[in-house]
Amino acid sequence: MSEDDLPEPSRSPGEDSGSQGAPAPEAGADPAPEAGAQENAGSPVGRGLSRRGMLALLGGGVAGASIGVAGTAAVVAATGSSGEPGAGLSYPFAGAHQAGIVTPEQEHLHFAAFDIREGLGRDDLIELLQDWSYAASRITQGLDVSARGAFDGGPYLPPDDTGEATGIAPAGLTVTIGFGRSLFSTDAGEDRFGLAAQLPEHFTELPKMINDFIDRGRSAGDLCIQACANDPKVAVHAIRNLTRIAFGRAQLRWSQLGYGRTSSTSTSQDTPRNLFGQKDGTANIRAEEPDRLEEHVWIGESQGPDWAVNGTYLIARRISMTIEVWDGVQLGEQERVTGRDKRDGAPLSGGGEFDEPDFAATDASGALLIDERSHVARVHPSNNDGIRMLRRGYNFTDGNDDQGRLDAGLFFIAFVNAPERFSVVHKNMARDDLFIEYLKTTASSVFLIPPGVSEGGYVGQQLFEAG
């Protein structure tokens, strides 16, 4: 990549008052696209933003110009004092797997899906993924999206970074990028990016289920980004800035905010409660269970294709919960529906939260302690060919309807190494799980999460190098 660096005007308060002029001459800009080593610490992608990415940041006004990534942006101070605690927590962007899967689940989510603009080709897609990877490698370390960032681009350019996460990032931010099935082949069978031959055989959509009322406008997409952080401002900043970098190349299709994790992905975390007041995700796969991750989550060589090994599939379902109906249900019935004690999360067959349910246990009258149609019975691995998944969902509350009912529920996210394995469990639940009565799924998506990024690489590189 070569960049014609823009001169940097000197700057003083007032000098820019009222100016809408073109970039002024400057001197001394660093011609190398790489920022200084200090600024790029933690960045696996040393190449900087593409010319296209730079133009997107500039908007339509300064065609033909571009910005070098050199500048004086320093590592953002992570005091957190104007944000959520834990601002200084950071996770590497590079690794064998993408971050944001086994990473201890953060408290906040901004999820977004994008469609590639018509007329763009394979090279455009690669460049977008390179730009996103570069920016993601920076913001996950608490840096601005580029070296010039929010404040160091001079008065005559729109800032590269929108600036609202300054001083509160990275707050444990992870950015996880995925591919929709349409990226390989549209519904009409079009192969826009020369990827049809690489479509994994296991990359299937989910069948329609009972209580599926799917809004297509809130489902699927060519690309997805899951941004998780312990400060919602940092997650929103990530989606906003990555959307901006994609300007003219990919358009935001739908987005969802979530708050409060509804699973634990590490043994170091307590089990949280969902909006039905239940402990949720007790039987989740944890980061500390490598064998289960290999068996259930990571795409292995036997599943393939090779380029996707160490990747996974992300299932996202927006599940509206009939809050007011549930809240009027007797405690005993709530527990029968879930099969667990509401207070401590223990199976109704006895023991503690993490004890295995005994689906054969009966009371004195011979009745099963755990109803056959309870949620725990329907989804438990022992009743589903041993299939498990790594759940990583969030609560959502999107206002209320005109009857005063909250539009709230679970933005369900799970990672599995084949969507049909999720469907086995899901079908078993959807046919007559007692819980289904209180749920209504309003959006449903499957994305392939490619394997992790090597130092200097970009998300999806294995795919494009495969052919």
Add this chain to the structure above:
Amino acid sequence: MSEDDLPEPSRSPGEDSGSQGAPAPEAGADPAPEAGAQENAGSPVGRGLSRRGMLALLGGGVAGASIGVAGTAAVVAATGSSGEPGAGLSYPFAGAHQAGIVTPEQEHLHFAAFDIREGLGRDDLIELLQDWSYAASRITQGLDVSARGAFDGGPYLPPDDTGEATGIAPAGLTVTIGFGRSLFSTDAGEDRFGLAAQLPEHFTELPKMINDFIDRGRSAGDLCIQACANDPKVAVHAIRNLTRIAFGRAQLRWSQLGYGRTSSTSTSQDTPRNLFGQKDGTANIRAEEPDRLEEHVWIGESQGPDWAVNGTYLIARRISMTIEVWDGVQLGEQERVTGRDKRDGAPLSGGGEFDEPDFAATDASGALLIDERSHVARVHPSNNDGIRMLRRGYNFTDGNDDQGRLDAGLFFIAFVNAPERFSVVHKNMARDDLFIEYLKTTASSVFLIPPGVSEGGYVGQQLFEAG
């Protein structure tokens, strides 16, 4: 208040399996409406929930029954390990002023407005406010809404508390309750609650302004509740449970989630950045400025009426920000629009963030350093008869439109001792503030926040005792 206590059935796993039956006999329930002293610690309202409030919790299924507030609910453990840090932080509900105004602004908001059901009268309204005050006095201390709470009502009743805040409350929760103008007199002049004579002369609505595109369904209401906490689950739990207690009496009209404070209300807090990346609320009134609070925020005896003294007015405006347009604006122009340096928040006339702007300062060419139409110039007290306000707003992001643009902005909240004082500043801004180009107000409300609650009292008691 007297309660016919419901018998409490004994309970074992499985016994309730499939049961939808009526309450079973029990023995030993405490006939006193007050919970034990330990359970009621921090509660200014010793009376418990009204019969009506209890029925609301029960839903329609068990007419005529009621629940005593005695029980075994203990103070919720505030470990916070499955929620946000700071779970143990609590603020008293009782006091001269309501909490949630000068309280150091928390990180999360759930705001809701309600309309009283048709046909209800003054006593119903009083009872609702008593029930809300009782529940609020408990949940702000990390307790469930009643002593039986989420788990101690037995298997045959819906739980009093929805349970999702268990273990993560109170997280600094404040519950602030307000009155809409319609509570005193409807648009048609109807005096539903015998309060028309008590309508404060200063309780006026805001005039329509430039760039007001007001959705009435998202504005106003008979009552409002502002729930703020450092964990969004705790704020949502508060609104959800107070909505539930109001069932059949008041219906949720509109609601708004907010994340990330956009002001500081204490000198102990850093200035946060808003979604335009600017430091926001630099000139805010702080809790540590009692003289300014008396002058600008608290309703004084000279303003009256007597029952409202120590109350205030809450202005709530949902201000959509044209994020994508702003992000394409040159840094220098962004700073001209706001009149402040984007990085450090200092006025463009020089100095640091907290230095007073010098609106007469000029550069070498004689041009003003701070544009006359900049936001800081338009809203500064020195240009508005010295009027200040206490701002306490939040960011919001409610998905995106079909063009992929974020539906995001500022849920502006300010407290002033007369709405017309807010209007003076607002008019000065709305006429030609450069900032207005990037804003669109989609909802607008004014609520009177009555003074604080005495021990054993309820919100609004001063009003109903006044006549």
